[in-house]
Amino acid sequence: EDQVTQSPEALRLQEGESSSLNCSYTVSGLRGLFWYRQDPGKGPEFLFTLYSAGEEKEKERLKATLTKKESFLHITAPKPEDSATYLCAVQPFKAAGNKLTFGGGTRVLVKP
Amino acid sequence: SQTIHQWPATLVQPVGSPLSLECTVEGTSNPNLYWYRQAAGRGLQLLFYSVGIGQISSEVPQNLSASRPQDRQFILSSKKLLLSDSGFYLCAWDRVNWYEQYFGPGTRLTVT
Numbered sequence: 311e312d313q314v315t316q317s318p319e320a321l322r323l324q325e326g327e328s329s330s331l332n333c334s335y336t337v338s339g340l341r342g343l344f345w346y347r348q349d350p351g352k353g354p355e356f357l358f359t360l361y362s363a364g365e366e367k368e369k370e371r372l373k374a375t376l377t378k379k380e381s382f383l384h385i386t387a388p389k390p391e392d393s394a395t396y397l398c399a400v401q402p403f404k405a406a407g408n409k410l411t412f413g414g415g416t417r418v419l420v421k422p
Numbered sequence: 423s424q425t426i427h428q429w430p431a432t433l434v435q436p437v438g439s440p441l442s443l444e445c446t447v448e449g450t451s452n453p454n455l456y457w458y459r460q461a462a463g464r465g466l467q468l469l470f471y472s473v474g475i476g477q478i479s480s481e482v483p484q485n486l487s488a489s490r491p492q493d494r495q496f497i498l499s500s501k502k503l504l505l506s507d508s509g510f511y512l513c514a515w516d517r518v519n520w521y522e523q524y525f526g527p528g529t530r531l532t533v534t
Contacts, residue, residue, distance in 0.1 A: 314465075342521050353512050353525035354466070397465060401521055407454050407473050408521050409481075412465040 312337045314413035316398050323388055323420045331383040331416045333398030343381050344410065345374050346397040354397055388420045424449035428513050428526040435533055441486075441500040443529050445513030448494065453515040455496040456523065457488055460510040472496060473518075508533045 313336045323329055335343065342361050346354035358367045360376040367374050371392060373384040383396055395417045399410040425448045435441060447453050454473050458466040468481045470488035478488050485504060489497045496513055513526040 316465075344522065346525075351510075351528070351530070353514075353528045356522055356524060359522055399466075407456075407471045407479060408516050408518075408523070409456075409468055409471060410466075410523060411468075414465040417463075 312400055312402055312411040314398055314400055314411055316413035316416050318416060319414065320417045321419070323418065325389055325420055325422050326387050328384070328386045328388070331396055333381040333383070333413055334379060335381070335400045337400045337402045339403040341401045341403045341405065343376055344399045344401070345383055346399070348395045348397055348415070385418070390420045390422050393418055393420045424524070426513060426515055426524060426526040428529050430529060431527065432530045433532070435503050435531065437505055437533055438502045441498070441503050443498040443511055445496040445526055446494055447515045450515070450517065452493060453517060455490060456514040457496065457498050458512040458514065460512060466512065470498070503533045505533050507531065
């Protein structure tokens with residue numbers, strides 16, 4: 311069974327204090343790993359898709375990396391507007407209908 | 423561009439009452455459609471997905487059901503709500519060979 315574990319559950323940062331979020335996964339044949347950002351009371355917003363180990367993608371202050379067992383979301387010099395819950399999800403090759411399995415998320419709070 | 427709509431945005435219903443949540447997608451054809459539920463502070467749990475009109479797959483046994491009467495319309499229903507049905511319901515879509523899922527704004531359901 312596919313499993314995704316995110317850590318830490320919550321992260322409090324000072325503005326400008328860089329940090330990393332972890333997403334560990336177990337899947338039988340990874341098609342893709344996805345990162346989303348979710349603001350309170352809203353639907354998740356797509357950030358990145360990573361397909362193979364060693365791949366990296368960047369967007370503003372966010373950088374996602376992938377290994378064979380985990381993915382990291384690095385937040386460089388965060389600003390208060392980066393406060394959100396970050397969700398990680400995996401999709402196996404055998405996924406019927408492109409199903410995603412999500413982790414529990416990491417709540418990030420960036421204080422000014 | 424594609425957009426996804428959900429309504430209502432919020433709903434408060436008594437135990438035992440029926441439920442109907444609607445999701446529509448604009449700007450694409452023959453999308454895969456998904457219903458997720460998110461409990462407070464938790465990750466997303468896939469409830470149903472559909473790869474075409476009238477084709478529904480259920481992921482979790484429960485008192486909910488889903489229907490897809492039109493290509494870009496997905497409906498989540500229940501005949502009798504339970505307290506445990508409370509949560510944040512999210513609809514999502516993707517294309518057959520394009521694996522990134524895009525989410526709607528969600529419906530906050532409170533069963534009292």
